[in-house]
Amino acid sequence: MIGGLALSGISAGDLVAELSGDPEALDVHLQLIERDVQIAGHSVRVHCHCLTLDGNGRVQPKQLAEFLRRIAADYAIPKSKMAAAKARDAKFNTTETVSGLIDQARNSFTDLAKTGEGGEMLLFLLAERFLKLPLILCKMDLKTDSRMHYHGADGVYAGVADDGILKLYWGESKVYQSVTTGIRDCLSSLAPFLIEPEGEGAERERDLVLLSDRADLSDPALTDALRKYFDRSSPMSRRVKYCGIALVGFDAAFYPVNDASAVADQIANEARAGLEEWCVKIGDRLVAENLQKLEIEFLCLPLPSAEGFRTAFLNAMGLTS
Numbered sequence: 163m164i165g166g167l168a169l170s171g172i173s174a175g176d177l178v179a180e181l182s183g184d185p186e187a188l189d190v191h192l193q194l195i196e197r198d199v200q201i202a203g204h205s206v207r208v209h210c211h212c213l214t215l216d217g218n219g220r221v222q223p224k225q226l227a228e229f230l231r232r233i234a235a236d237y238a239i240p241k242s243k244m245a246a247a248k249a250r251d252a253k254f255n256t257t258e259t260v261s262g263l264i265d266q267a268r269n270s271f272t273d274l275a276k277t278g279e280g281g282e283m284l285l286f287l288l289a290e291r292f293l294k295l296p297l298i299l300c301k302m303d304l305k306t307d308s309r310m311h312y313h314g315a316d317g318v319y320a321g322v323a324d325d326g327i328l329k330l331y332w333g334e335s336k337v338y339q340s341v342t343t344g345i346r347d348c349l350s351s352l353a354p355f356l357i358e359p360e361g362e363g364a365e366r367e368r369d370l371v372l373l374s375d376r377a378d379l380s381d382p383a384l385t386d387a388l389r390k391y392f393d394r395s396s397p398m399s400r401r402v403k404y405c406g407i408a409l410v411g412f413d414a415a416f417y418p419v420n421d422a423s424a425v426a427d428q429i430a431n432e433a434r435a436g437l438e439e440w441c442v443k444i445g446d447r448l449v450a451e452n453l454q455k456l457e458i459e460f461l462c463l464p465l466p467s468a469e470g471f472r473t474a475f476l477n478a479m480g481l482t483s
Contacts, residue, residue: 171398172387174322180296180379182236188291190214191226192463193426195433201445204454208441210462211288212414212433219423223471227478230283231268234479235260237286237317238267238302245380270302273481280475281335282316285409288461293407295319295331295459298377298388299369315355315369318377319407320388328391329403330373331459332356332366337411337468344410345443352406352458353451366404406458411471414464433464 192211199208213221235244247259271279289295299318319331332355338344354365361367374392379385390398416432418424440462448454465471476482 171326171391171401172320172322172328172384173326176379176384177296177320177322178294180241180384181290181294182241182296183233183287183291185291187229188287191222191229192288193430194292195430196437199437199441201441201448204445204448205456206444206448206453206458206460208437208444208460208462209288209292210433210437210440210464211292212429212464213417213466215424215426215429219418219425220421221417221424221466223466224474224478227280227471227474230280230287230475231478233287234271234283235264235267236290237283237297237300238270239263240300240376240378241296241380242378242382242385267302268479271479271481273476277472277476278316278335278337280472281337281409281411282333283475284337284411284463285316285333285335285407285461288409288463289317289319289331289333289407289459292461293319293459295321295407296379298379299373304372304376315352315366318369318373321405323403327401327403328388328398329405329457330391331405331407332369333407333409335409335411337465337471339413339468341410341412341440341464342443344412345440345447348408348410349444349447349451349453352408353453356404356406356456356458357452404456406453406456407461408458409461409463411463411465411468413468414466416464417466419466436464437462 193214195210195212197209216222247263250259251257297317298320315332316335317333321329323329334348334352336344336348358364370392374389377388379388390396391402393399416429444460
C-alpha cells in the first residue's frame with residue numbers, strides 16, 4: 163500500500179477524496195426534484211434539478227452563474243496544480259499562487275456568444291457534488307486560445323465499481339431552448355465515445371491518449387496509478403468500463419417571469435410532470451443511438467431561459483462589455 167492506495171488500482175475512497183466543494187452549497191442554487199429514475203429497457207438513470215427560489219419566490223439564474231464563476235478554478239485547473247499552489251501558499255502564508263491560478267482559470271473561458279462552457283460548468287458541478295464523480299481530465303488546461311473550444315468530450319470523470327473496475331464517464335452537455343433538440347444532440351455527441359469499436363480512428367482515442375499523459379488527481383501516487391488504466395501496455399487497461407454523463411439544460415415555462423413570484427412546490431410538481439415526457443424522449447433517443455445497454459447518468463435541468471443563462475454566465479465571468 164502507498165498512503166492507502168492499493169498497488170493493483172484505485173479505490174472508490176481514493177476518488178471520493180478528490181471531490182471538490184461543499185455538496186450543501188449546491189442546494190442553495192439547485193433543488194433536487196427526482197433522482198435515479200429508471201427507463202424500462204435501458205441502463206440510464208435520470209436525475210432532475212430545478213433552480214431554487216429566493217425568499218420572495220423569485221428565481222435567480224444570475225446567482226447560479228456567479229456561483230459557477232467562483233468554482234471556475236476547481237474546473238479549469240488540474241487538481242495536482244491546485245494542490246501544489248495551496249501547499250506553496252500555506253508555506254509562505256499567502257494566497258498569491260492560488261490567486262494566480264484563479265485568474266488563469268477565468269482567462270481560459272471564451273467570450274463567444276454561443277459558448278457551451280456554461281453547460282460544461284453545470285456538468286462539472288453536478289458530476290462532482292451530486293453524482294460524486296471527480297473530474298480527471300479537463301480540456302480548459304489544454305487550450306492555447308481562449309476563443310477556441312477543445313475537441314472531444316466535455317470533461318472526463320471517474321468512478322470505481324464494486325469489483326474494482328474503473329468506470330470512465332465521458333461527459334457531454336447541451337444548453338438549448340428545446341428539450342427535444344438538446345436530448346438529441348447531447349446523446350448524439352456522447353454516443354461515439356461509448357459505442358465505437360476500439361482503434362486509432364475511434365472518437366475517444368484522442369482523449370484516451372490525453373488520459374495516459376494528462377489524467378490528473380491531487381496526489382502523485384494516485385495519478386500514477388490512474389494513468390496505468392490508460393497505458394495500453396499495462397494489464398490495468400483491461401479494467402476500464404466506458405460510461406456517460408449527459409446534461410441537458412432547456413427552457414421550461416413553469417418558472418415565474420418578469421420578477422413574478424412562485425411557490426417552490428408548484429415548480430417541483432410541474433417539473434415532475436414534465437419529467438415523464440422528458441424520459442420518453444430520452445428513451446427514444448437512446449434507442450436511436452444504440453445506447454440502451456450503456457450506463458449513463460442523465461441530468462435534466464429545466465431553466466427559465468437557456469439563452470438567459472448563457473448571457474448570465476458570460477456576464478458573471480466578465481466576458482461581455
